[in-house]
Structures are given as structure tokens and as C-alpha cells.
Amino acid sequence: MLQNAAQTYQSNQVTTATPAELTLMLYNGALKFIKQVKIALEEKDIIKAHEGSLKIQDILYELMSTLNSDYEISKEFARLYEYMLQRTIEANIRKDVEILLEVEDLFIQFRDTWKEAMLLAKRQG
Template sequence: MAYQQPAQAYQNNSVNTASPADLTLMLYNGALKFIKLTKMEIAEKRYNTAHEYNIRVQDIIRELMLTLDHQYPVAEQMNRLYEYLHKRLIEANVKKDTTILDEVEDFIAQFRDAWKQAVVLAKKQGHAL
């Protein structure tokens, strides 16, 4: 039986025990991390690795789309924004364009920051997201 490295075990435990709100925050942070890595790989002209990182961001965006609760009207608006970002990621991947990645990164950072504020506010009011 293979043993996991301590850092990997900690990460797995963090994901398995996180609240839905914290998981969403992890998704946003993961997307930002992989966008930065994609841009770095493009700058170094390592296009295959850049492609792999870009695909990871696309996967995260699709996961965020799946987590939307469509009983709320804002979910449809967020879905359209996520679709837009997904299309832009594909375009950035094809063109290896870091300017497009900057745009996507800015949107995701804003979503992440707003989500953090919502989580803090919800906790103060005794609600769970």
C-alpha cells in the first residue's frame, strides 16, 4: 500500500471536510493559481504545459457552473459569466494570449473576493452558504 505525502494527505483532508462555501473559495483560488501558471508557461514558451494548466482552469469554471443553485435568479447571470470566461479561456489557449488570461484572472479575482465577503457576512448573521 502506497502512503501519501503529508502535504497531499492534508490537502485531501481539507477538501473532504470543507463546507460548500469553502469549496467554492478553493475553486476560485485554484483557478487563479492555474491562470498564473499558464501565463508563466506561455512566457517561457512551454506551450504544452500552458495548455494543460489552461485546461485545469476550464475544468474549474465548469465545476463552478455545476455548483450554481438555480433556484436563485443570480445563478443564471453567473452561469452566463462563467460561459463567457470559459470561451475566453479556450481563445487564450488557442492564441496563447496572456492578455485574455489577464481579463479572466481579473474576473475570477473579483468573484473570489465577493464570495469571501459573502461568506464572512453570512457567518456574522449565523447563516451558512
């Protein structure tokens, strides 16, 4: 029962979110999965680590697919997302936490910058 309520809440949150909020959710989701992968690697749970890595990759694909190529900055984002994707794949293949930490740091920077941009946009709007 509680699980259903949580799923309904989460579903409603996604369907009512603005594109900016959805992007923030993707960043936060990636950070959550990175944490899970790090724990799985510590516990030598290779399958769980692999599954989490695939979820991170899916998020990066989603972020890349939503970029608006009309803006020059989108090309920079695309390059960074592609780099993060390659590093995530490499971390998964090697089961390397250090590489994952690099990707995590980039996601934190993206998330924090995005949150700040959302706040600035709210103040100006």
C-alpha cells in the first residue's frame, strides 16, 4: 500500500514537472544511481553495479536527447554528456570507483549549476 502511494506520488511529480524540474530530477537520479553503484562495488555485487551503471547511461542518453541544438551551449553540454557516458561505460567495464567519482563530480556540478539557474530564472520571472 505504501509502495503504491510512493509510486503514485513519484509519477505525479514527473507528469506535473516543468522541463527544468525534469532535468534536475535526472541529475538527482543519476547521483542516486552512482551512490548505489559505489555501494554495490564495495559489496562486490557486480550485477547490481552493472544494472545501476546502465541506469546512469540511460539518464545520460535522455539528457543528450533533450538538448536544443539551436543554442551553442547545447553543443558543449552534448560533449560533456558524451564524455560522462564514455567514462560511465569505462567505470562499469573496469568496476572502477575512481572513474565513477569523476562522473559523480561532474553530475554534482551540473546539478548545482542547474539549481542556481532555476532560482535565478524564478527571481527574474
